[in-house]
Amino acid sequence: MNEPSVWSLLPPILALVMIIATRKVLPSLGAGIIIGALILTDWSFSESAALIWEIFAGIFVVEGALNDWELYIIFFLLILGVMAALISFSGGSRAFGEWALTRVKTRVGAQLATLLFGILVFIDDYFNSLTVGQVSRPVTDRQRISRAKLAYIVDSVAAPICVIAPLSSWGAYIITIIADILKTHGLTQLGGLQAFLYMVPMNFYAVTALMFVFLVIIWKLDFGPMRTHEQRAVTKHQLLDPNRSGVPGEQSKSLPTHNGKVRDLVLPILVLIVSTVFFMIITGVHAADEVTALSVFAETDVASSLVYGGLIGLLVTILLTITKQPSATNFTKTIGAGIQSMLPAIYILILAWIIVSIIDQLGTGTYLATFIDGTIPLFLLPALLFILAGFMAFSTGTSWGTFSILLPIAGEIAATLDISLMLPMLAAVLAGSILGDHCSPISDTTILSSTGAGSHHIDHVITQLPYALLSGIGALIGFLLLGATGSTLLGLMTAVIITLVIALIVKARIQPIGE
Incomplete structure (x- = not known):
């Protein structure tokens, strides 16, 4: 396959349609991978198999050396699984849940606590998705909040807060790209950081997504597939669909537990957070040519930092568990259960990485980018770029990839037509990239959010989709007003008001699920 064409859209669309129709993630991703490989190899089965194997092997080894990005993410998932299992085994999860129950007395309070924690952990979306879900789970479980709802809260905060925080791995990356674009087009009066800060109130989807999740919590806006999960959680005390198995991060109920203390959960997680942030700073300082707050976070090695911080957190967890004097058999069984609990997420993640690589080779992003040109009315461009970025991120499963393709194109169009x-x-x-990321079943952030929350991935994708799209409507109308008037304030107020109206309409049409 030479030039990117409409065929490049087939693998991601096929995967999504199959996921919705069959509710089975792995076969659906597998079908998308096979079709994509066949398109790339002109429908040669032997060459397709060789290509898929080459991409799979590349997850572990690249040019004779270990692939320390994907491998470290997998390793961190395993570390987190073992930590969660040992914390549960030591009684830390139960103790923390009982402690939180005396302070967080309502379902709304438990969800707001999760939302607040997600905002505070703005340093990186991977780290946010996994740790916020793990820490919040004992609290939300006690308040009978479905795992799908927890995954939605975690996912809807992680990327939006990271994309508007300058001192985050996302913010630093974006500022670097923006600075290059501005320099290329001679806008030397604006620095990358200054431009980024001006753009924060223009990122309407980040604002509407955060606002909508807050309204969903306080007004109990459980609708669509989410309502089924929440009703089951409240009435039957079933946090997961009982017809599904293989939940990421879920340990066997048959494992024994000890009488633990709150510190058995809080101390390992606190050490994990502090250690990871420390190593993000250290790796950033080593890699940066000039040490500034932004350059450090732009150059930080997230995957390595997660592993280093995770190993220290795991060591603390093991030491605390040993104080309970467990038998060697139960200790090793618990570690094995922790590893096994993360395997479903790792399988999904590996297939997602393979299909993303194939989509990249197909040129899906490049093909979609051709739909924007200079013949479109100027006032429509922000809204159309929002839609295009959303569809591109949805199709490719990557916000960062969409940034790297579309930001320079958007800059070029603006410099040519209207600076x-x-x-x-x-x-x-x-904004569009975050929307697409929230809707995409092959997005690694979506996968890790369901993993951290202990939700089935398909349940998280299906339940989050209506919420993300409704938040996107408010943002889209905001971008239309921004393009037509040039007023950031008017566009932002419009996006916020439309989102509020949508939430009020939903509120009027559904009966809240009780406390």
Whole structure:
């Protein structure tokens, strides 16, 4: 396959349709992988098999050396699984849940606590998705909040808060790209950081997504597939669909537990967070040419930092568990259960990485980018870029990949047609990328959010989709107003008001599920 064409859209669309129709993630991703490989190899089965094997092997080894990005993410998942199992085994999860029950007395309070924690952990979306879900789970479980609802809260905070925080791995990466774009087009009066800060209130989807999840919590807006999960959790005390198995991060109920203390959960997680942030700073300092707050987070090695911080957190967890004097058999069984609990997530993640690689080779992003040109009315460009970025991120499963393709294109169009649209168009790309990321079943952030929350991935994708799309409507109308008037304030107010109206309409049409 030479030039990217409409065929490049087939693998991601096929995977999504199959996921919705069959509710089975692995076969659906597998079908998308096979079709994509066949398209790339002109329908040669032997060459397709060789290509798939080459991509799979590349997850572990690249050019004769270990692939320390994907491997470290897998390793961190295993570390987290073992930590969660040992914390549960030591009684830490139960103790923390009982302690939280005396302070967080309502379902709304438990969800708001999760939302607040997600906002505070803005340093990186991977780290946010996994740790917020793990820490919140004992609290939300006690308040009978479904795992699908927990995954939605975690996912809807992680990327939106990271994309508007300058001192995060996302913010630093975006600022670097923006600075290059501005320099290329001679906008030397604006620095990358200054432009980024101007764009924060223009990132309408980040604002509406965070606002909508808050309204969903306080007004109990459980609708669509989410309502089924929440009703089951409240009435039957079933946090997961009993017809499904293989939940990431879920340990066997048959394992014995000890009488633990709150510190058995809090101390390992606190050490994990502090250690990971420390190593993010250290690796950033080593890699940066000039040490500034932004350069450190732009150059940080997230995957390595997660593993280093995770190993220290695991060591603390093991030491605390040993104080319970467990038998060697139960200790090793618990470690094995922790590893096994993360295997479903790892299988999904590996297949997602393979299909993303195939989609990249097909040129799906490049093909979609051709739909934006200079013949479109200027005022429509921010809204159209928002839609295009959303569909691109949805199809490719990567926000960062969408940033790297569409931001320079948006900058070029703005510089050619109307330089005043530069920042609105760049902001529209960022916002659309987050929307697409939230809707995509092959997004690694979506996968890790369901993993951290202990939700079935398919349940998280299906339940989150309506919420993300409704948040996107408010943002889209905001971008139309921004393009037509040039007023950030008017666009932001419109996005917020439309989102509020949508939430009020939903509130009026559904009966809240009780405390």
